[in-house]
Amino acid sequence: MPEPSGTGALTFRFEGRELTATPGASIGAALWAAGVRHFRTTRTLGRPRALYCGIGQCFDCLVRVGGGPPVRACVTPVRDGDDVSRGDTASDWSGSACLAPRRDPDQSPDVRDLVVVGAGPAGLSAALAAAEAGVAVTLLDAGATPGGQIWRQPAGFEAGSAAGSAAGPAASSAVGSTADPAASSVAGLAGGKAGGKGVGALRAVAAHPRIEVVTGATVVMAMPGTAAQGVRLLVERPGAAWTVEARTLVLATGAAELSLPFPGWDLPGVLTPGGAQALLKAHGVLAGSRILVAGTGPFLWPVAAGLCRAGARVVAVVDAATPHGAGRRLAGLAAHPALLGQAAGYLRTLAAARVPVLGGRAVVAARGRDRVESVTVARLGDRGQRDRREYPVDAVCAGWGFIPSVELARSLGCAEDRHPTRPGSAVAVDGDQATSVPGVYAAGETTGIGGATVSWWEGAIAGASAARALGAVPDAGRIRLARRRLRYARHAARTLDRGFPLDPGWPGWLAPDTVICRCEEVTWRRIVDAVDEGSTDLRSIKGLTRCGMGWCQGRVCGPATQSAVAPRLGLPPGAVGDLATRPLAAPIPIGLLAGAGGGPDGDANPDADAGSEADAGPEADAASGADADPDSDVAPDAGAEVVAGGG
Amino acid sequence: MTEDLPEHPDFLWRNPEPKRHYDVVIVGGGGHGLATAYYLARNHGITNVAVLERGWLAGGNMARNTTIIRSNYLWEASAGIYEHALKLWEGLAEDLDYPILFSQRGVLNLAHSQQDVREGARRVHANRLSGVDAHWLDPGQVKEVCPIVNISPDVRYPVLGATYQPRAGIAKHDYVAWGFARAADALGVDLIQHCEVTGIDVHDGRVTGLRTTRGPIGAGKVALSAAGHSSVLARMVGLDLPVQSHPLQALVSELLEPVHPTVVMSNAVHVYVSQAHKGELVMGAGIDAYNSYSQRGALRVIERQMSAALELFPVFARAHVLRTWGGIVDVTPDASAIVGLTPIDGLYVNCGWGTGGFKATPGVGWCYAHTVAHDEPHPLNAPFRLDRFSTGALIDEHGAAAVAH
Numbered sequence A: 001m002p003e004p005s006g007t008g009a010l011t012f013r014f015e016g017r018e019l020t021a022t023p024g025a026s027i028g029a030a031l032w033a034a035g036v037r038h039f040r041t042t043r044t045l046g047r048p049r050a051l052y053c054g055i056g057q058c059f060d061c062l063v064r065v066g067g068g069p070p071v072r073a074c075v076t077p078v079r080d081g082d083d084v085s086r087g088d089t090a091s092d093w094s095g096s097a098c099l100a101p102r103r104d105p106d107q108s109p110d111v112r113d114l115v116v117v118g119a120g121p122a123g124l125s126a127a128l129a130a131a132e133a134g135v136a137v138t139l140l141d142a143g144a145t146p147g148g149q150i151w152r153q154p155a156g157f158e159a160g161s162a163a164g165s166a167a168g169p170a171a172s173s174a175v176g177s178t179a180d181p182a183a184s185s186v187a188g189l190a191g192g193k194a195g196g197k198g199v200g201a202l203r204a205v206a207a208h209p210r211i212e213v214v215t216g217a218t219v220v221m222a223m224p225g226t227a228a229q230g231v232r233l234l235v236e237r238p239g240a241a242w243t244v245e246a247r248t249l250v251l252a253t254g255a256a257e258l259s260l261p262f263p264g265w266d267l268p269g270v271l272t273p274g275g276a277q278a279l280l281k282a283h284g285v286l287a288g289s290r291i292l293v294a295g296t297g298p299f300l301w302p303v304a305a306g307l308c309r310a311g312a313r314v315v316a317v318v319d320a321a322t323p324h325g326a327g328r329r330l331a332g333l334a335a336h337p338a339l340l341g342q343a344a345g346y347l348r349t350l351a352a353a354r355v356p357v358l359g360g361r362a363v364v365a366a367r368g369r370d371r372v373e374s375v376t377v378a379r380l381g382d383r384g385q386r387d388r389r390e391y392p393v394d395a396v397c398a399g400w401g402f403i404p405s406v407e408l409a410r411s412l413g414c415a416e417d418r419h420p421t422r423p424g425s426a427v428a429v430d431g432d433q434a435t436s437v438p439g440v441y442a443a444g445e446t447t448g449i450g451g452a453t454v455s456w457w458e459g460a461i462a463g464a465s466a467a468r469a470l471g472a473v474p475d476a477g478r479i480r481l482a483r484r485r486l487r488y489a490r491h492a493a494r495t496l497d498r499g500f501p502l503d504p505g506w507p508g509w510l511a512p513d514t515v516i517c518r519c520e521e522v523t524w525r526r527i528v529d530a531v532d533e534g535s536t537d538l539r540s541i542k543g544l545t546r547c548g549m550g551w552c553q554g555r556v557c558g559p560a561t562q563s564a565v566a567p568r569l570g571l572p573p574g575a576v577g578d579l580a581t582r583p584l585a586a587p588i589p590i591g592l593l594a595g596a597g598g599g600p601d602g603d604a605n606p607d608a609d610a611g612s613e614a615d616a617g618p619e620a621d622a623a624s625g626a627d628a629d630p631d632s633d634v635a636p637d638a639g640a641e642v643v644a645g646g647g
Numbered sequence B: 001m002t003e004d005l006p007e008h009p010d011f012l013w014r015n016p017e018p019k020r021h022y023d024v025v026i027v028g029g030g031g032h033g034l035a036t037a038y039y040l041a042r043n044h045g046i047t048n049v050a051v052l053e054r055g056w057l058a059g060g061n062m063a064r065n066t067t068i069i070r071s072n073y074l075w076e077a078s079a080g081i082y083e084h085a086l087k088l089w090e091g092l093a094e095d096l097d098y099p100i101l102f103s104q105r106g107v108l109n110l111a112h113s114q115q116d117v118r119e120g121a122r123r124v125h126a127n128r129l130s131g132v133d134a135h136w137l138d139p140g141q142v143k144e145v146c147p148i149v150n151i152s153p154d155v156r157y158p159v160l161g162a163t164y165q166p167r168a169g170i171a172k173h174d175y176v177a178w179g180f181a182r183a184a185d186a187l188g189v190d191l192i193q194h195c196e197v198t199g200i201d202v203h204d205g206r207v208t209g210l211r212t213t214r215g216p217i218g219a220g221k222v223a224l225s226a227a228g229h230s231s232v233l234a235r236m237v238g239l240d241l242p243v244q245s246h247p248l249q250a251l252v253s254e255l256l257e258p259v260h261p262t263v264v265m266s267n268a269v270h271v272y273v274s275q276a277h278k279g280e281l282v283m284g285a286g287i288d289a290y291n292s293y294s295q296r297g298a299l300r301v302i303e304r305q306m307s308a309a310l311e312l313f314p315v316f317a318r319a320h321v322l323r324t325w326g327g328i329v330d331v332t333p334d335a336s337a338i339v340g341l342t343p344i345d346g347l348y349v350n351c352g353w354g355t356g357g358f359k360a361t362p363g364v365g366w367c368y369a370h371t372v373a374h375d376e377p378h379p380l381n382a383p384f385r386l387d388r389f390s391t392g393a394l395i396d397e398h399g400a401a402a403v404a405h
Ligand SMILES: Cc1cc2nc3c(=O)[nH]c(=O)nc-3n(C[C@H](O)[C@H](O)[C@H](O)COP(=O)(O)OP(=O)(O)OC[C@H]3O[C@@H](n4cnc5c(N)ncnc54)[C@H](O)[C@@H]3O)c2cc1C
Pocket: A055, A117, A118, A119, A120, A121, A122, A123, A140, A141, A142, A143, A147, A148, A149, A150, A151, A185, A186, A187, A188, A189, A190, A191, A192, A217, A218, A219, A220, A252, A253, A254, A255, A256, A257, A273, A274, A275, A277, A299, A302, A402, A405, A408, A443, A444, A445, A446, A451, A452, A453, A455, A585
């Protein structure tokens, strides 16, 4: 086994091949940088798969480390000496040892006043607002570093230390909950700069004595608790799991990208724009050298501009919205000069790099043997596909905007709102960001797609509401300010939402053998058959075809299936139900569910110790800031041994 | 486990508009309602029948259960109806001309204490007297049937033996529902989805029709088959059913290579485990102790039961759970069902199957259809009358099968 090299690169093996990686890189980023595009082979069709969503949602990138159970390469840090192999899915478990459960489910739970799930703009802002009102806050996030999608930090970033931060000049200005760190990165058009304004918010949170930040911690389940009106959360880190009860809860779980299938979209090299952006922002890895960016919505521009700036050749940006229609529908943006300025900036970057921006067109097919080699772009319209054109590429980033992540809210029974035309749903909230379940608040994109500014101000209101429910008195002036800012920001968000509608005719580009469900490899033909056989809802389609029954539990295929099937039945997307009806927020090993392995205080995860003191002082905060360092934070090694060895 | 799922099942069913009047209206399109409709048409020639379902067909407990099928219940009355059902299961795919993937892989009920051992032995004898296949296995024999069970004596719940019914097994619940639905539809039954019953009309002590979210529907007879929501419906006509509703939870894992050849149940720790046709583990918990109509249970119930399950099956520790869910089960004081007449003419009730009604599906359908057709219980469901709670003729299945899946 190679020696750790100390300062620079570390060494690991993949399928016997020796590779190097930068410390802090995910296995996925390291493999991608080394040119690997075959992370696993699918069970049914025997096809290669690699990174797709890049942020832990899709489970395409499963690999095994040291012969252990499959893990997601995109969210698992690589360690020196790791022996990584392909994560082909059906598992053989013989050989695990007996377990002694550690956690006693009946023991009185660890009760917190306020737990905030998600440390994006909404969660950070909620935590600050509540903490400033005097409430002790536990802020949990699945990511290796806080910041959410927009303020995604480079691996190794530490909000608490100047040295580790990649902050620009803005970072030095301290930010409280009255300031708007998102001010210049508004409403979904925000830039992809690592660090930037968000660092101010991250610093303020890391420095706050009443906020405990726990990163790398996924809330897997939320269920009614034992305390009156409380909620019980099951939290997992690799090798560790523990339960927390929250008297009040703010869900700030953000959104995921909407993927629409097209022929060949399961070829390695086809990614989501967010996946390409995460590779770049967190790991400095380019998705390819000749990249086509496609789909719809304003998010395509910062992604394409970011890729250009980082040196990739972007061959085109292809948006399904027609330029004419979008121009008309976006007229309302005249009231949002900052936003327009930002958009102009991206377009200038693209123009300078001679990247054509094409409207009214879509990627209708990707081709390649074992990775994408070319894509076909065509003009869409009533008369079918026209002006087909082939582009040689080595990567495609395709995404159709965002859909709220509602798993936890759904499992708690919170009411949801349907979008009139897009698939998926959003957590329904009132003017105080309260959901239909007492004590549970929601803020940010889990309540509807609005961009970082909306998320930020909704978070401030949610944090204040939770504080009030706990008997604290939040600052009324700040709440008024938040409401005012929110009105303005929501106007921009609504305008953008209307500007980039989802064309209900998109399934026209599907071929009968196009895979719709990536996990279970269910083709469009089988779904159409299920509809023809009389299925009128996604649940029976799922039963007939297994669409939505894979690792991701319909997170990737569910919204697209909903959107594709609804018109065939003459129904709006919401009326056919959801594939992901009671999902866990992430799969969890049975052993951890059963209470084996370490908890936050267990020896499987020494780091979390400091973080779990409810009234931790500034030193403890520094320690929880250090959680952001993926080297010290996740201990999958120790954890795996606990699970297997009986801990 | 290598059986292939059918790629292209035929057309499933029509989606008709409700007619203004039916001879029989069945409330609840779960397995029981669909099977009742099928046998009404097939055995009794009654085809002017509607099944009203407020959601999607078979989207209730039928979609949520862990599909264990067995007939080794303690009392003669129970063994009678469950064994009738098991015999029907054995020919059902052929009868419905639909693959229901009934796999007779056997069911083990583990004993963890001397009390369990005595109960188990008693049940094996009782089962044999009722004509049900039943065996008592010692720990070594348990290991032969299911090599991955941990029979080491130094765990919290050591395996001291088990009852074993080789003819028991699992089926694919969706396919069972669709098989019945398709066959009933073909015989002329109207299956009406998204139609919630909101009121029951009664004149002079006789039922005349239903009020629904899709308008009023007249009915000569009304057969309630709404599982967890039966008491809500019965209350519409002032009937108080001795039924309590509880959440019951289950979970499913990622796909594993075939490792678990049978079905293992443990009443003492309230878990049961099988491996479905494709390879996922299906595990169920016991009921949550509190009453609820929400299809969610408490986290600690799952946690506790998984920790017990892992002592029995240490090999599953690293397998990932992908999904958990819950259903509402309707539990009676003696843990047996209620199937029969009510004080209102033309109104029939089928409920109280609690945690174990999937296995009864064809048997209930058969007997309940007979009850409705003849206005008189079939001999096999006669003991399950509603008035047993006032006469005291209870069928106490609590002791032998606390979790009666
Ligand atoms: C992939 C992707 C990339 C994006 N990039 C940009 C961009 O560059 N610029 C831009 O303006 N907008 C971007 N957006 C839009 C962006 O979502 C919003 O602008 C903004 O970040 C929303 O803030 P939020 O706080 O509501 O949610 P998010 O920023 O999405 O934060 C949600 C946080 O919750 C955490 N979380 C979710 N579920 C759990 C759980 N069960 N347990 C623990 N933690 C959990 C996530 O890890 C995440 O950190 C992106 C969105 C996505 C999905």
